[in-house]
Amino acid sequence: MKIVVIGGSGLIGKGLVQNLNNLGHEVVAASPSLGVNSVTGEGLAGALAGSQVVVDVTNSPSFEEQAVLTFFETSTKNLLAEAANAGVQHYIALSIVGTDRPPGNAYFNAKVAQEKLIQASSIPYTIVRATQFFEFAGTIAYTATEGQTVRLPSTAMQPIAATDVSAALSDYVLAEPVNGIVDLAGPEKIGMDEFVRQSLKAAGDNREVVTDNEAGYFGGQVDDNALVPADDSNARIAPTRLADWLARS
Numbered sequence: 001m002k003i004v005v006i007g008g009s010g011l012i013g014k015g016l017v018q019n020l021n022n023l024g025h026e027v028v029a030a031s032p033s034l035g036v037n038s039v040t041g042e043g044l045a046g047a048l049a050g051s052q053v054v055v056d057v058t059n060s061p062s063f064e065e066q067a068v069l070t071f072f073e074t075s076t077k078n079l080l081a082e083a084a085n086a087g088v089q090h091y092i093a094l095s096i097v098g099t100d101r102p103p104g105n106a107y108f109n110a111k112v113a114q115e116k117l118i119q120a121s122s123i124p125y126t127i128v129r130a131t132q133f134f135e136f137a138g139t140i141a142y143t144a145t146e147g148q149t150v151r152l153p154s155t156a157m158q159p160i161a162a163t164d165v166s167a168a169l170s171d172y173v174l175a176e177p178v179n180g181i182v183d184l185a186g187p188e189k190i191g192m193d194e195f196v197r198q199s200l201k202a203a204g205d206n207r208e209v210v211t212d213n214e215a216g217y218f219g220g221q222v223d224d225n226a227l228v229p230a231d232d233s234n235a236r237i238a239p240t241r242l243a244d245w246l247a248r249s
Helices: 011-022 044-048 065-086 106-120 134-143 162-174 192-202 242-248
Strands: 002-006 026-030 053-056 090-096 125-130 149-152 180-185 208-211
Touching: 002 011, 011 026, 011 162, 026 044, 044 065, 053 065, 053 162, 065 090, 065 106, 090 106, 090 162, 106 125, 125 162, 134 149, 134 192, 134 242, 149 192, 162 180, 192 208, 192 242
Parallel strands: 002 026, 002 053, 053 090, 090 125, 125 180, 149 208
Antiparallel strands: none
């Protein structure tokens, strides 16, 4: 089976490509650095020709409101058009748990726009909404840092290891299209403040994490349960725990 991974040189894409190669599939890793650009359309037709499955794990280079919306709308429209031309049988996209819940978050709003385009297409699809990755703790801290202080709310999270995301996506590639949305999360709930606090401590970072429930998350306010699956019983729960990941990292 030929599988095209759009965003194949990124954090999740690399792991996914390796997993699928190990299973013996014909895998094309596609990204601008590899000559395939989903925004400009460069190389898309050639990359997707003859493919049965397309996995979209692209990420916007900018979080600015209009830029991120333009990226996901343009990229997704181009991908869906070329996928239809190529006769793709399954379109899989990686999204984020809670995209349709927190108000005022430009990135989440752009992901909702992406999801709607996929749902409106004629191609069988699976949208995988994952929780925040363990690897993103540093980025969350950076956006909330003033001097040596990191201000974050105690909003619940259920973070996940990137390797677990790649593993789950590998399974969805080999399964039938869901034609809907599935949630993917780590095994433990933890406050955003405590998640970053533990991550910085493990990295030897001396910044102080202060709990501030008025603090935002990437420019928007979030409710306490906005970033965790609405129903754990229907979510896929990954195995890797934060403490074990930090110990290995």
